Structures are given as C-alpha cells and as structure tokens.
Amino acid sequence: MAADEGQDVITLTTDKLSADGVSESVTCPSCGAISLFIGTTRDNFEGKKVIQLEYEAYNPMAESELRKICSDIRTKWPSVRHISIQHRLGVVPITEASVIIGISSPHRNDSLEAVRYSIDTLKATVPIWKKEIYESGEPCWKENKECLWADGGKDSKVLQDAFH
Amino acid sequence: MFIHEYRAHISTRFKQVSVLYFAKSAELTGLKAENITVPSNITSLQLWQDLENRHPRLSVLRDQVVLAVRQEYVPLGAQLLTLRQGDEVAIIPPLSGG
Numbered sequence: 001m002a003a004d005e006g007q008d009v010i011t012l013t014t015d016k017l018s019a020d021g022v023s024e025s026v027t028c029p030s031c032g033a034i035s036l037f038i039g040t041t042r043d044n045f046e047g048k049k050v051i052q053l054e055y056e057a058y059n060p061m062a063e064s065e066l067r068k069i070c071s072d073i074r075t076k077w078p079s080v081r082h083i084s085i086q087h088r089l090g091v092v093p094i095t096e097a098s099v100i101i102g103i104s105s106p107h108r109n110d111s112l113e114a115v116r117y118s119i120d121t122l123k124a125t126v127p128i129w130k131k132e133i134y135e136s137g138e139p140c141w142k143e144n145k146e147c148l149w150a151d152g153g154k155d156s157k158v159l160q161d162a163f164h
Numbered sequence: 165m166f167i168h169e170y171r172a173h174i175s176t177r178f179k180q181v182s183v184l185y186f187a188k189s190a191e192l193t194g195l196k197a198e199n200i201t202v203p204s205n206i207t208s209l210q211l212w213q214d215l216e217n218r219h220p221r222l223s224v225l226r227d228q229v230v231l232a233v234r235q236e237y238v239p240l241g242a243q244l245l246t247l248r249q250g251d252e253v254a255i256i257p258p259l260s261g262g
Contacts, residue, residue: 039262055261056186056187057261058184058186058232058254058256060235061232061235061254062261064235087261087262098262099261099262119262122261122262123259123260123261123262124259125259126259126261126262127186127232127254127256127259127261128259128260128261128262129186129187129257129259129260129261130260130261131187141187141188141257141258141260142260143228143257143258143259143260144258144259144260144261144262146259147258147259147260149228149229149230149239149256149258150228150258150259151227151228151258159230159239160239160241163237163238163239
C-alpha cells in the first residue's frame with residue numbers, strides 16, 4: 001500500500017502492464033481522485049496494417065527523464081499525492097498497453113491535469129523509441145510530433161533555446 | 165618533451181568515451197555501442213561529424229538527431245562539450261515513446 005510520503009513509481013518492463021496494478025499503487029486514503037491514462041497500440045497507420053510494435057529505451061536516461069516529469073508535476077500541482085508511470089519495452093502486441101500513467105490527488109482537477117501533462121511531456125522528452133512492423137512493407141521507426149528534433153521540427157534556434 | 169610527458173599531455177586532451185546507438189542509428193551503424201577517443205574539448209557538431217566519418221550511413225539522420233551527454237540532451241551545434249574519460253554519449257533519433 002502507498003506510504004505517507006508522495007511516491008513516484010517508475011517502471012520500465014517487458015511484462016504486460018496492469019491498470020489495476022497502477023491504480024493500486026497510487027491509491028491513498030486522503031485522495032478522492034485517481035486519474036489513469038492508458039496508451040494502447042493501434043493496428044493501423046495511414047492505411048497500413050500494423051502487426052507488431054517494438055519499443056526500445058535508453059533505460060537509465062528514460063528513468064531520469066521520467067523522474068524529472070514527476071518532479072515537475074509536484075511543483076505545478078503540489079496537491080498530487082502518488083505518481084506511477086509504467087512503460088512497456090520490447091514487443092507489444094496490438095491492443096495491449098504500451099504506457100500507463102496513474103496519479104492520485106485529493107480532488108480531481110490536479111490529477112487529471114497532471115496526467116495530461118505527463119503523457120504530453122513523456123512524448124517530447126523520454127528516450128524511448130517505437131518501431132511499427134507492418135503486414136507488408138518496411139518497418140518504420142515512429143517520430144512523435146511533440147519531439148523538438150523530429151522531421152518538421154527542424155528550427156535550430158528553437159532547439160538551441162529549448163536546451164538552455 | 166620526453167615520451168612520458170608527451171603521453172601525459174595527450175591523455176589530458178583526449179578522452180575515451182562510450183557512444184551508444186539507439187533505434188534507427190543502431191540499424192544504420194550495425195552497432196549498439198562503441199568506444200572512441202576524441203578531444204575532450206569538442207563541439208557537439210564536431211563529435212557528430214567524427215561519427216559520420218566512421219559511419220557514413222549516419223548522415224541521413226543529421227537533421228533529426230540530438231546527442232545525450234551524461235544523460236542530458238545536447239543539440240548538434242557549436243556547444244562545447246567537456247568530455248571526461250568514460251563519459252557516455254548517446255545518439256538520440258526523434259523520440260516515439262508513449
């Protein structure tokens with residue numbers, strides 16, 4: 001069960017993720033709200049049938065970037081109690097969860113906003129990569145539009161400013 | 165300068181670092197990691213150019229990649245890195261987590 005102090009639980013695993021597990025890990029008696037986000041794998045992209053996804057991570061940096069997200073959340077929404085972010089790595093079958101975020105807070109506004117912030121920031125900053133394997137055609141390494149250095153986000157001044 | 169002084173001089177100015185390749189960059193180089201020796205004072209762009217020299221196929225990523233030095237992002241450019249012996253430098257193609 002959750003302790004008195006606010007906990008940040010970060011999990012990178014090849015195991016199947018569990019929304020119940022995430023929810024239980026952020027439950028606390030003083031919180032009236034738990035907000036959950038589940039990112040699942042779609043079976044199609046631009047008309048192509050996706051048969052499998054594979055995730056790769058720069059593990060130690062992915063963990064440290066996820067911890068930075070937790071720290072940012074606690075600054076922006078001080079009432080947030082517990083945060084759990086699980087990301088799956090390796091092969092993820094279609095419709096299964098690739099990421100689950102759970103956040104508890106006394107009232108619902110903060111956990112809802114913090115969950116939104118978490119997934120948006122994760123997509124922009126956490127060193128994890130997804131490869132889509134299609135029924136026919138070459139596999140493709142995906143690029144999040146949130147990522148500043150993805151194709152189309154090539155404004156070097158924006159990039160330089162973002163890191164300073 | 166005696167040979168031992170020369171070696172000491174060189175070792176303070178060059179460092180061996182680990183380069184980690186991820187996603188597309190690992191496929192283009194055929195490597196997950198390698199050790200290279202580079203000047204400790206080098207810009208991020210110069211370091212990238214060194215890697216492109218070793219692995220020309222990396223050039224397709226030039227406009228879509230940043231580095232992570234000691235697990236902090238560094239864009240390719242004039243930023244001077246102060247590399248230390250054993251530092252980790254990761255090649256970071258566009259992210260697709262979540």
